[in-house]
Amino acid sequence: MDAKSDTASDVRFPGKGLSEIPYDLYTDEALYKQELKRIYRGPVWNYLCLACEIPEPGDYRTTFVGETPVIVTRDRNGDIHAMENRCAHRGALVCLKKRGNEKLLTCVYHSWTYKLDGSLHGVAFERGVGGQGGLAPGFDKSAHGLRRLRITVFCGLIFGTYSEATPDFETYVGPEIASHMRSILGKPLRYLGRNVQVLPNNWKIYNENLRDSYHASLLHTFFNTFKLNRLSQDGGIVIGAGGGNHISYGKSKTGYDHPDYQADGIHSLKDMQLQDPTLLDTVDESGEGMTTRILSVFPSLGLQCHYNSIAIRQVLPKGVSETELVWSHVGYADDDPAMQARRLKQSNLVGPAGYISMEDGCIGGFVQKAIQGVTGEVGIVPMGGEGVESSKARATEVSIRGFWQAYRAAMDM
Ligand code: FES
Ligand SMILES: [Fe+2]
Incomplete structure (x- = not known):
């Protein structure tokens, strides 16, 4: 992301030092919106949840990255995934509970279903009703999954990032x-x-x-x-x-x-x-x-x-x-x-x-x-x-x- 493209806030540090902290940093709405983009969607490892909170295949836990709702799942192979908790259809929350166990994740709005890795599985009335309506033949379901985050697991803690530039976790925190x-x-x-x-x-x-x-x-x-x-x-x-x-x-x-x-x-x-x-x-x-x-x-x-x-x-x-x-x-x-x-x-x-x-x-x-x-x-x-x-x-x-x-x-x- 171009860090210069969303410069709506005019809050500035008084100099290069780190000992003087402007109070506007804690109250400026425009700056807050920039933080959600530049920090939480930037090259950082956001803590999501504990691996031991989702020990069984099908377990999921909902959490947030910044203000963005996120689902963390464990699939049938035991692999962990993290994805935005926002339906690829009209944007409704997919998982409404804090945690649970499901074979598929189902959006309540129009019953679209997702696999535990976030890929789109089923679309209700995909072929229409009575031969009418439904998805166009060229609709590519593989292009409409839940938006995935890159994850890492360190000492049983699951972290997610939006950025490909985030280094491996140990480099990120230091030895x-x-x-x-x-x-x-x-x-x-x-x-x-x-x-x-x-x-x-x-x-x-x-x-x-x-x-x-x-x-x-x-x-x-x-x-x-x-x-x-x-x-x-x-x-x-x-x-x-x-x-x-x-x-x-x-x-x-x-x-x-x-x-x-x-x-x-x-x-x-x-x-x-x-x-x-x-x-x-x-x-x-x-x-x-x-x-x-x-x-x-x-x-x-x-x-x-x-x-x-x-x-x-x-x-x-x-x-x-x-x-x-x-x-x-x-x-x-x-x-x-x-x-x-x-x-x-x-x-x-x-x-x-x-x-x-x-x-x-x-x-x-x-x-x-x-x-x-x-x-x-x-x-x-x-x-x-x-x-x-x-x-x-x-x-x-x-x-x-x-x-x-x-x-x-x-x-x-
Ligand atoms: S918004 Fe999720 S199925 Fe329509
Ligand atoms: Fe304290």
């Missing part, structure tokens, strides 16, 4: 991020369930929040009150290929009583204890004492591993000032009942009402409300300098600058 994904998801997965929440803010504000290691022990008082995550713990940030992919990690039981927290007077409720400490009864699966890992893949995936709770977060834009966040909770297929119960209990940490994630559901809305009517002003991300490089420190906004680096490249801004 270090791929390696961290393997460390978290490198075994067959079991789908445990999902939460969906609507965020009252632009999709990029949530993407920034996901990459904002600086806020965790400040906004999320649960972390700090119960001595769970502090920036003084051993940890770090790795920035992946292109800047838009990252992981931030922290290791438990190190550096908790750092004087900088006392000096800044931050939430030092030292005597608070969890009434039920089994919530954090944790098995060290990483072997390295990792307790907090947040990973992102530009533009739509978050992957988190807090203690033994593992969840995939899908970030879906729903207009310039609304975002849907889909949490899929997983375990490993070989988990014993005790581990599955542990993961489910610890899933209370995350999701819309999670002990350590509930504030993220409103903080983006606080930003979105505060920037209404503001034009030509910028927010700043100066923590940790101006660059985009991996860092031992987590009191930094380096991953947010990485997001904007990827964004500017994708948007040609």
Whole structure:
């Protein structure tokens, strides 16, 4: 696509740097439409769903790329396909449910049917009725399937792209991020369930929040009150290929009583204890004492591993000032009942009402409300300098600058 052909928005960054972020980026309708084309239909890997959500032949799951409805299927041979959920006849949704199992996908409007790979199978009254009407003899059914996306499956996660230019997934995220994904998801997965929440803010504000290691022990008082995550713990940030992919990690039981927290007077409720400490009864699966890992893949995936709770977060834009966040909770297929119960209990940490994630559901809305009517002003991300490089420190906004680096490249801004 010619990136210059749809330049309706006049939002611009003030310079080449990545530390000054115009507020108009979160409110401009024309820019939002450009993003849907240039980013979501551009050379990116969009997270679609988990392979373990469609384990059987005939299983399907509906999802979105940007705002475009998409179906992901598993065919009779076990192969996975992704296609737009839009009938090739008059454009109706083909699959109306979130998930199901079908031999053929049938559009309710005029009963056209599609195979599980999206090709057109049957047309009602193809030869007309009583010898009259019907399709013209030259109608080529093979040219009227559902529009297909190119897919890749990495560590049980299915991604789709519209672009032939999107590189293979490991090149796209970089070897270090791929390696961290393997460390978290490198075994067959079991789908445990999902939460969906609507965020009252632009999709990029949530993407920034996901990459904002600086806020965790400040906004999320649960972390700090119960001595769970502090920036003084051993940890770090790795920035992946292109800047838009990252992981931030922290290791438990190190550096908790750092004087900088006392000096800044931050939430030092030292005597608070969890009434039920089994919530954090944790098995060290990483072997390295990792307790907090947040990973992102530009533009739509978050992957988190807090203690033994593992969840995939899908970030879906729903207009310039609304975002849907889909949490899929997983375990490993070989988990014993005790581990599955542990993961489910610890899933209370995350999701819309999670002990350590509930504030993220409103903080983006606080930003979105505060920037209404503001034009030509910028927010700043100066923590940790101006660059985009991996860092031992987590009191930094380096991953947010990485997001904007990827964004500017994708948007040609
Ligand atoms: S719109 Fe789907 S069959 Fe007509
Ligand atoms: Fe957060």
